[in-house]
Amino acid sequence: MNLNVELHLVAGLGALGLGAGTLLAEPRRARNRLFAVLCGTLALWSLGVAVYRSGAAPGVPWHVLYLLGSCLTAPVGMHLCLDLMGLTRTMRGMLAAAYALAGALYVSACTPAYYVQPAWNYAAMAVLGVIFAATLSITVRHARSRGQGPERSAYRLLMFAAALAVVAGLSDFLPRGGRPIPRFGPAAVLVLLLVICALVVRHRFLDVHRFVARSLGLAAGAAAAALLLLGVARLTEDAFLPLFAATLVVLLIAGPIGRILLSGMRGFLGGPDPLAQALMGTSRSLPAARGPSEVWGSIGEALRVLEGEARVTLYLLEPDERAFHAVYHSGGTIEAPLVPDGAALPRFLLDEGAPVTRTVIEERSRAGTRARRTLAAEALAQFRDAGSELAVPIVRGACLVGWIEIGGGLAERYLKAEVAAAFLAVGNQAIASLERIQAQEEAKRREALAVVGEMAAGLAHEVRNPLGAIQGAAQVLLAETDPRRAREMLEVIEEETARLGRVVGEFLDYARPSTRRREAVDLADLARRALRSADAAGQGLKSSVRVAERTPHAAGDPDLLQRAVGNILRNAREAAGPRGSVRVEVAPEGSDRVTIRIEDDGPGIPAEALPRLFQPFFTTKPGGTGLGLALVHRLVEAHGGEVRVEARPAEGAAFTLVLPAMAGTEDAARGARRAG
Known part of the structure; x- marks a missing residue:
């Protein structure tokens, strides 16, 4: 050969x-x-x-x-x-x-x-x-x-x-x-x-250990290629064209085989950089962040690996796209000024489209066209003024949406491609998470505005009717000479004024924040008292209260829970009518919850009404304000509970209030008796 x-x-x-x-x-x-x-x-x-x-x-x-x-x-x-x-x-x-x-x-x-x-x-x-x-x-x-x-x-x-x-x-x-x-x-x-190629192509970050890994992989591949070429030479007796073709084949398959060898060589030479590892872990956890504070907290946790006084600043493009502003600074207080979008540094980063070190910017200021050298020199001045060593641009399409700037005594061992790639992953994921959080908050704001608008419309409707009646009665009184007729108009004014007071009172109960106490509340006793009040008011109907064995008391504010249970019972009585019946069952659910189920045998709830049942001012009964169930839902959720509904059209409705239980009260309801 x-x-x-x-x-x-x-x-x-x-x-x-x-x-x-x-x-x-x-x-x-x-x-x-x-x-x-x-x-x-x-x-x-x-x-x-x-x-x-x-x-x-x-x-x-x-x-x-x-x-x-x-x-x-x-x-x-x-x-x-x-x-x-x-x-x-x-x-x-x-x-x-x-x-x-x-x-x-x-x-x-x-x-x-x-x-x-x-x-x-x-x-x-x-x-x-x-x-x-x-x-x-x-x-x-x-x-x-x-x-x-x-x-x-x-x-x-x-x-x-x-x-x-x-x-x-x-x-x-x-x-x-x-x-x-x-x-x-x-x-x-x-x-x-090969060495110069590593410095030219990967000039931004001189990762010698990566190059050595590639070289070892190349050496292993070269040994295998030599054996192949030796076999071809012996078979063809050193003919030039077969050797030339075999060499081309070796070079074509060297890439895939080299990547396999490289992965093993990297592990042999040492594991990944700790900072890069921490940053990549943060980029994977950011999609679960629920607010900007969690985004910044996750990034700050990863940056604890940095030593000394190294600082990291994240710049993002403002909505009007006229300037970049610092939204995060590892030192806490953000003192960096706004950077106009036409400034040299953002233009330079967009032109590069890849992470750059100060050395790279210095090189660019000495080579290339006059315009590129001038741009690089101006960017270098801004880089030096900020004391930065590394900048990682975040580009989407042809637009620079921000960049991460690292400096303030950053150790040179962190100026490598692995760390820059990890910063880029964190930057991209942070922007995506912030956009997701902003979209969610915007959706919540729109939903809140829609609810406020619906509430305002409902309140206006509920107030307009009594006001119209009061105005009509007052106009009749101005021209009325018959005392009996005048008295009737005054009674109308009194009734409508009371109705206005009830609407406003229920609205305030719903709107005002509740300061609830946490006490042991016997839900069965609340139901019995509400039923006794109905009996005393002459609203006779069949009713029963059953309590399961070892049912604990609920943990909550007695007054607020009395109002919630009372509202459900009032609706049940009105739905069942004077000849109907209401059944109440109190029972434990699991080890830390207690439920009260209130069931009537009225007409039930239409299926189309269920999605809006707890919306303020939505009602299916004449003369209702639509605030009763909305208030119940708000009060139960404020206690950390939930409301379940069984509509059962034509068979009656059932509401179940699920509330946290007060520990150590399981024996309190052991002597509960059925009430009818």
Whole structure:
């Protein structure tokens, strides 16, 4: 098997894939285009060597093609490294010299001087070695100037990969003396490309541990691919086209297999970040929040993982869409001013559409068009004034609806993609929860306004009729001379005035908040007293009260419960009529509830009336105010109970009041007797 051909094929095709993928990810970014050029030079070098070594076209001077790639790789690599460190402008003279040296070396390769071997190879090693060494030296100095954190770790990884690429790349120019020694230069430079790709594509958050996990996964996949290619080479006797096709297949299936390996490597290198884990847990719990305070409380609980004086602020777009305002601040009091929607920072975040660190904004202020540099510089000034280190935009469609800003001494270890993604999840879920809560509150307000409107209409109706009668009687009195007739009109005025007083009194009973006591209340005794009052008033009808064994007393306000039971009994008497009957049963329900069931044998309740039975001013009987049952429902709910209704048209109605029981009163009703 020709290992040199395989190494160059893998390196060349891998470089093409990396360059194309990075360019497609963000084509307008200058750094991505520069990285794509570097990938192109390596692909030119590696694929040219692969074809040359395979002997596919022996008459073609392939060295002119692959040496163009190898000579350009060094200065383009220096250019990209300087761009990563933000030093392109300050070291433009050195960069120009590197391009000039590499160009002169390539021109010499197109002349007879190239065939003076091994002198030309040693000259190439010297020229390219100087460029590589200068690049490494600059990278080392820049890495030492960085503080401890992800950025410094990333540059260390870059230095390691660059040193490996330099040593392996230059070794390809060493004479082999006819010995079959593999050339590992392209493979080593491909490793460097992978490292740079991590810094270019994931430049916002230099998650070295994630990249190492990917690298380990890639190494495992490469070992499996090597076995496959070895089998193909043996079967086809090193034929170029089968090897080329097999390499393409390996690269196509590398993605899915790599994702599987990556999940295992991440677990091997360490679990998820504690802050990211806490934030993701919060994002899952926010849909159950019942109010803004619960939303902020859940976020605050997750942020306890943060150390020091780090602060988190959530900005949301105001309803008029003219400014963003801070709705949450981890420090408690919100002191951040309103941010106009046309300010530099929101425009910059919308343009980026992804989380950014201060380093990213600084980079944007040095590269790109003048307008983009100006926008980034203004956003950077706002970022510095706020003392922020990380901003996570929340975008819906083409609109920025808010962002999360983190700063105030945020530790550098939190400036990574995992944490930013968790903040983004929390921000999206917080906005969704706030919108849901706001919609629910708006629905409640509309429902309350509808109830108020209905109550006002009912009250107006109940008041208008007595007032009309009073006004009519007064007009008759003005012209009436017959004393008997005048007395009748005065009686009308008295009756209607009493009716007005009853309507207003019941309305106030319903509307005013109740301050209830909590005492032991014998529900059977309340029913008996109400029935005795009816008998004394001459409203004779059959009635009975039954009490089950070990029935406890209810816990509540005796006066309010007397009114609730009395209202139900009055309705039952009126529905049953003078020849009807009313049955009352008091019994326990479970261990902590007691019920009183009041049943009559009247006409029952129409099914269509049930949904509105407890609405104020709704009534099915002539002369009723429609406040009796509404008051019963309100009083029972105020005690933590409920009202159940059995309509039974043509058979009578049954109302059951379920109330909390007073503990320790089970024996109080043991001597209860049936009353009739």
